[in-house]
Amino acid sequence: MKTKLISFLVVALSFFTASALMAAEPYTGKTIKLRIASPSPNGSNMVRGYEKFVELVKEKSNDKIQIKLFPNAVLGSDRTTLESVQRGTLDMASCSSPNMASFAREYMVFDLPYITSPEYQQNLYNALDKGELGKYFETVANRIGLTTIMWSEYGYRNYVSTNKPLNNLNDLKGLKVRTTDSPIEVAVAKSLGMVPAPVSWGETFTALQQGTVDAEGNNWEHLVTAKHIEVLKYAMDSQHNYSMHILMMNKKAFDALPPEAQAILREAAAEALTWQRKISENLDETSKKAMLDAKIKFHDLSDAERAELKTKTKVVWDEFKKELDPKALELLLSTQK
Template sequence: MKRKLTSVLVAACLTVVMTGCGSLGASGSATTENEATESKATENEGNETEASGEGASIVLKYAELNPAEHPMAQGGTKFAELVNEKSNGRIKVELYFNATLGDEKSSMQGVQIGTIDMFRANTNNMGDYNCKIMNALALPYVFTDLEHLHTTLKGEIGQELLDAVQTSGTQMVALGYLEEGPRNMFFTEKAVTTLADLKGLKVRVPETELMIKTMEALGANPTPISYAELYTSLQTGVVDGAENAVTGYVTNSFNEVAPYYVKDAHTFGPGLIVISEKVWDTMSAEDQAILQEAAGEAQDYVYEITEELEEEYYKLLEEKGTEVLEVEDIEKWRDAVKEVYSLYGQEIEDLVTRIQAK
């Protein structure tokens, strides 16, 4: 894979990481801004991107769970800039980071009913919203590396799954993907390198069936907790560990309270830019095309910056004394989760076969 990222961008990202994270979120309708949202916007630095052109005829609130320097959030920022550019300022995307207007579950529900316009969702929970086929992307060990993921999502399979979000009755429309590196586990008190080490440990997972089943198969005790509560839950011992890509681990400062980072790469779980179907149906075909084109370009942007950012974050962890560990006998981990595949039916298994043939 070829990657290029200016040292200025990397340095800027790391500066923000080392000096602390903002506190942001999302809300609202496609045209108005309520007082509660205005209050949050003034409290949180970096809430609006360069896409804040005056005189926009359409204003879309876009929710993101992570801080602004996270690659997924940078993808949202790039998406907003591209939409503004391609629409000549007619469409304004306002970004709200750090789950200001709610956790993942409430944000998804908000998009469904139209109280939140857009959200950067996770593919690993789309199955819980009636799009079961999307589970294929978040199954454990289905992708070999980031390039394999990117190639799949930019091709026929990726488009089929985007289409399935709307046709399966989620009340959402998927515009495109945002990718990051593999998700790994991290722990507060214990270096975990074997399945025996992992057995019985309370591991925070998103509130999704797929992630719960995956952790159960690996022998952990999956504990669904809101992402916004994770840092405190690690700090106070509510859970023994959690899982995230290194970019999320660093930008959310989880290394401060969970200094054992285990490179098990159990899943990739790409992000998904979704828009409320109620909002989508009010837009012209031209404006819909602008959003889809911008999402595709934002996906490419995040893919380009992710690998170098990961390298920089691993260097930062080394400097901070975080233990970065490799698992022993990864094939045992792969074998342990095979039962998860069979839980989702023949359609999923057939799709996995197509993915792994690439």
């Protein structure tokens, strides 16, 4: 027990050391070249955040730390690129919180339907950035050979369809919906009478276009920037799941960097994250307008319908609660008050 406690404290200390510094020391060593992979499309809030990160690192290191960003899944899906990071053949990769369940089951806690609410968003940010929740998941990341660089804002997922009007909850039944690899996301779809079909993000547009799937759950902004609105016709503001994109780096590779370089990466990531979250605040509204302009028909849930949706998906909590670490569940729920 004592050994575990010491291990946890070491991780927590290393995780927060950089953020405690007033400013990173100048880096004067050899030029460092790094690569980041992201499945998200150009113009999305995630990619814009990573572009800001690259820019800040360049500025703070006087161009001695050079990062090349590969967006739009050009190096592969979340899972493929993060596996490359684990192997050490890629420096950093961004993976959605649902897809992180493939690497560590603890991340599934974020997928529970309606476990978070927009009104407590800042509480969640604080807990991830400088609280026990962030420390907990840094320990998890270290266990699988990674270190967390950024908890990028993604947003709330909503159901959309290519061919079936979504005028009420019953209309969800029978839809073949694209999901991530998350067991909980699959279970949520089943609880609503949908037919889940895990499809990698880079293949989703084609799957919708060809009719392999006829629905998906995603945030409005991603649907617009990925041009999915070209094939979508109907939308429902289900807000059934909150997601983040987590930028990870190989832990051994990070630890091998000079301390000054590590501090610059941490400092730039913190500043880029603050900026990225700020620009994300109004994206739902502007993206929804773009979808309306594309003639997509919306059904906004009434309070009664949203309550019914929460009731229908409560079975997922019952199904997975025993599989989740009680500590992770406790820490996340503590942010929602």
